[in-house]
Amino acid sequence: MSNEAGQRFRTAWIMGVKRHFPGEPKAGYIVPWEEMPAWEQAAATAVYEQVRQFIAISDGTTARLSADQRGQFVAACWNAQVHKHLESPKPSYVAPWEALPAWQREVDADIFAAIEEHELEG
Numbered sequence: 001m002s003n004e005a006g007q008r009f010r011t012a013w014i015m016g017v018k019r020h021f022p023g024e025p026k027a028g029y030i031v032p033w034e035e036m037p038a039w040e041q042a043a044a045t046a047v048y049e050q051v052r053q054f055i056a057i058s059d060g061t062t063a064r065l066s067a068d069q070r071g072q073f074v075a076a077c078w079n080a081q082v083h084k085h086l087e088s089p090k091p092s093y094v095a096p097w098e099a100l101p102a103w104q105r106e107v108d109a110d111i112f113a114a115i116e117e118h119e120l121e122g
Contacts, residue, residue, distance in 0.1 A: 005052070006045030007033050012114035013044075016107030043081035050077040051115045060120055062112075070116075071109035072097045078108075 010033045017029050033041065051074060055062050062070070079094045086093070097105065 005048040016110040039085035067109040070112035074108040
């Protein structure tokens with residue numbers, strides 16, 4: 001897995017936060033890739049790869065999934081990565097889909113769409 005995949009994930013996250021977050025987002029939400037902790041870079045890269053593989057083994061039919069289904073997939077993959085990298089994550093780091101704020105659910109769906117668009121182009 002390349003850093004490029006993780007950087008694409010992070011770019012989609014930042015674009016989504018800027019689009020959906022109500023008001024001014026926390027600085028940590030939009031920190032550039034280079035300033036992210038190593039565990040978070042690894043998690044972003046892994047989630048990109050999980051979404052990429054899901055799209056590939058589904059032969060692109062993921063386009064038929066709802067925005068919620070797409071976002072839920074990203075959120076579940078992210079939660080698994082947080083548990084992998086952090087022994088005792090804060091509950092907000094691994095919140096279930098239903099507990100995420102609406103803006104974050106929209107961002108997760110946007111991330112899936114951005115990965116799908118990039119992967120189906122090539």
